[in-house]
Amino acid sequence: MIITLPANFDMNANLGYLTREKNECMYEIESDIITKVIAIGEMQSLVQISVIDNQQMVVQFLNDSRPIEKWEREKIVTYIHEWFDLDNDLTPFYEMANSDPLLQIPAQKFYGLRVIGIPDLFEALCWGVLGQQINLAFAHTLKRQFVESFGDSIEWKSKKYWVFPPYERIAQLEPTDLAAIKMTVKKSEYIIGIARLMASGELSKDQLMNMNFKEAERSLIKIRGIGPWTANYVLMRCLRFQTAFPIDDVGLINSIKTLRNMNRKPTKEEILALSIPWKNWESYATFYLWRVLY
C-alpha cells in the first residue's frame, strides 16, 4: 500500500522526533522502518512503514495471512494521514518562521518535521495526564507499565507490539488496580475518570471535532485532571487545532530560555508577546521549539 507524501515532508526529521526516546512502547523503529500496531476500534493491524525519497510512504501488513479488506486499508490510510499531518500545507508556516527570531533556526534545522499526532483520543488524554509534572523519561516508563499491564499485544518474530489499553477496559478499574504502577493515586483517578466519560459516551473525539477551538478547550478543562496544559496538548496532538498552545509547558519555557540566551525563565507575558507572529501556527511553533531541547 502506497501513500503519496505532500511537499515539505522530510522523513528524517520525523524519525528524529520518533526515535528521540528509547523507551517508547507504542512503536519500534529500526533502520528507518517503523513497526506498529494500528488499532482502530476492534481492528488491530500490525504494519511496517517506510518512506522512499520523501515522496512515497510504503505500508506493509505483517502477521496477517487473510486478505486485507478495503475499509481496513482506508482506516489505516486515514490514521497515517492524521499521525503525520499529511493533509496540512506547511508553506505558510515556513514563510512565517523564516522571519521569526525564535523559529528561524529550528524551522531550518527540523525542516520537514510534522506535528506528530496521537490520533486516538484516549491515548492522547492518558499520555497528557501521565506526563504532568514529571520528566519525560519517567513518563515513558509509566506509559510502558500502563500499556503492558492493561493493553493487548501482537507478537511477530518473537517481539511484542503493544496496543494502547481501550477505555472500555480501564473504565472498569479502580485506582487500587493501578497501584503497582508508580503513578500518583490522583493520576490513576484522572485516567479512570476519563475512561468512564468516554465509555458512557459523554466524551468523544467526534464531539470535540465538531466544536470550535474555545468550546473544545473549555469542555476538556471541565474534566477532572485536565487543566490548560493537558487540554491544549490534546487539542494540538489529537484534535489538530493549529491554534492549540500549551503555554505553561516547561519544555517550551526552557527552549525559549535557551534560544534567547536568558539566565532566567521567560514569563508567560513574554512568551505571549513572542508568540504574536505565530498566529494560527502556535502548535507547530511549540512542536519545533520542543525539538530544540528534546
Added chain:
DNA sequence: GTCCAGGATGGGC
C-alpha cells in the same frame, strides 16, 4: 544529597 520535571487541584484570602 539536591533539584526539577512536557501540571492540576482544592483551599484560603
Added chain:
DNA sequence: GCCCATCATGGA
C-alpha cells in the same frame, strides 16, 4: 480572581 501547599517519584 490570585497565591500556595500538596501530590509523589524518578532522572540527572
